Amino acid sequence: MSMGWFDPLNTPITDWQGRRVWIVGASSGIGAALAAELDARGARLALSARSAERLQQVASGLRDALVLPLDVTDAGAFTPAMMQLLDAWGGVDLVILNAGTYMPLRAWDLTTDNARHTVHTNLLGVMDGVAAALPQLLRQGHGALAIVGSVAGYRGLPKALAYGPSKAALINFAETLYLDLAPKGVSVFLINPGFVATPLTAQNDFEMPALISAADAAARIVKGFASGAFEIHFPRRFTRVLKLLGILPDRLYFRLIARSTGL
Numbered sequence: 001m002s003m004g005w006f007d008p009l010n011t012p013i014t015d016w017q018g019r020r021v022w023i024v025g026a027s028s029g030i031g032a033a034l035a036a037e038l039d040a041r042g043a044r045l046a047l048s049a050r051s052a053e054r055l056q057q058v059a060s061g062l063r064d065a066l067v068l069p070l071d072v073t074d075a076g077a078f079t080p081a082m083m084q085l086l087d088a089w090g091g092v093d094l095v096i097l098n099a100g101t102y103m104p105l106r107a108w109d110l111t112t113d114n115a116r117h118t119v120h121t122n123l124l125g126v127m128d129g130v131a132a133a134l135p136q137l138l139r140q141g142h143g144a145l146a147i148v149g150s151v152a153g154y155r156g157l158p159k160a161l162a163y164g165p166s167k168a169a170l171i172n173f174a175e176t177l178y179l180d181l182a183p184k185g186v187s188v189f190l191i192n193p194g195f196v197a198t199p200l201t202a203q204n205d206f207e208m209p210a211l212i213s214a215a216d217a218a219a220r221i222v223k224g225f226a227s228g229a230f231e232i233h234f235p236r237r238f239t240r241v242l243k244l245l246g247i248l249p250d251r252l253y254f255r256l257i258a259r260s261t262g263l
Contacts, residue, residue, distance in 0.1 A: 008228025009178070010144065010187035013094065016041035016222075020089045023047055024072065024129055025099030027054035029198030030148065033218035034096065039063055041222070046085050046092075049099065072099045072125030073117075078132035091140055095133045097126045098148040104203055105161040115162045122166035127173065137186045144187035146225075147174045151192050151239050154246045155253065158261050178230060189225065192233040193217055194242075210238035 013019070021038055025031040027049035035045055039062040046066040047055050059065040068084055070077035085092060101121040103114060126147055137143040152160045153167030174190040181188055195211045212220075212235055224232030233239040245253060257263075 009182070009230040010189060010228045011142075012228035013144065013225040016043040019043045020091060020093045021045055021096065022068075022085055022092055022094070022133070023096045023098060024070075025049055025097070025148070026058060027051050029214050030193065030196060030217050030221075031096070031098040032058045033214035034098070034221060035062060035065070037215070037218040037222055039065070044089065046088075048081060072129065073120050075124070075128045078128050082132045082136070086136065092133065092136060092143060094144045094146060095129065095137075096146040096148070097129045099125055099129075100148065102163045102203065104159040105163070106159060107161060110161055118162035119166050119169075122163070123169050123173070126170060130177065134181075134186075137181075138184060141185045144189060145177065145181075146189040146191055146221075147177075148191045148193070149174065151194050151233065151242050153192070154242050157257065158263060187228075188230065190231045191221055191224070192231060192239065194233075194235055194238040210235045 016038055019038075019042075021043045023031050023035055023038075023045065026035050026045075026047035031047075031049070035047060035058055039045055044064070045062060046068055047059055048068045048070050049055055050069065050071045052067065052069040055067045055069060059067050066085065066088055068081040070081050072078075099121065101118055103118070105114065130145060130147075133145065137145070147170055149170040150163070150167040152164040153169075153171045157164055171190060171192070174188055178188040178190075196217045197211055197213050217234065220234040221232055224234075233243075245256065248256070
């Protein structure tokens with residue numbers, strides 16, 4: 001693919017009317033808010049998450065949505081869901097891989113169980129979803145993948161002992177996918193939110209800087225799709241600070257983080 005220096009890295013998505021979108025992790029938080037936002041813009045939606053009941057609740061407020069319950073920790077669950085989707089639609093235009101888990105962890109709280117559960121859900125679950133959807137996108141020669149990471153993946157942060165590394169791996173995964181897929185006409189969007197008010201962040205016992213609502217996050221993501229940017233990060237007043245901190249020397253970074261978090 002030939003690309004000018006100032007061209008969008010991805011094909012911008014501006015017209016949602018009739019666009020076929022599969023949201024994995026759609027039962028609450030950012031996923032449910034995205035479903036409402038895209039439904040209002042005319043998209044055709046397929047919704048996946050573990051809880052069929054909660055998916056039905058989300059779908060009940062939409063015009064028409066396919067409900068495809070699955071557990072992202074079950075590697076074999078994605079292909080049957082993809083087949084159902086293709087039977088209904090014949091193709092797919094955008095797959096948003098949003099499912100994830102989070103538990104606040106310090107070093108002394110780490111266990112093999114909570115480490116494996118986090119990595120399996122946040123990283124392997126996304127990889128399995130990509131593996132199931134990508135053959136169809138490549139056959140089409142167009143379409144997009146959107147991977148929801150986190151600014152916690154930029155550098156190490158307190159209480160993100162398993163969550164942060166899983167999101168850092170997703171950032172690397174998305175970058176590598178982009179290099180492979182851009183020449184084949186398939187877009188890859190990386191979504192890195194800051195603090196968003198969801199059931200997962202409700203576990204935090206500290207003040208969350210620049211906290212925004214899930215509806216606000218969904219609106220910012222849609223704006224990012226329209227720009228064709230590779231990385232969609234928000235809110236910028238917070239993410240830009242973290243990006244700046246990320247390039248500091250280790251000694252200074254550790255001191256600043258420790259001081260600002262009260263460690």
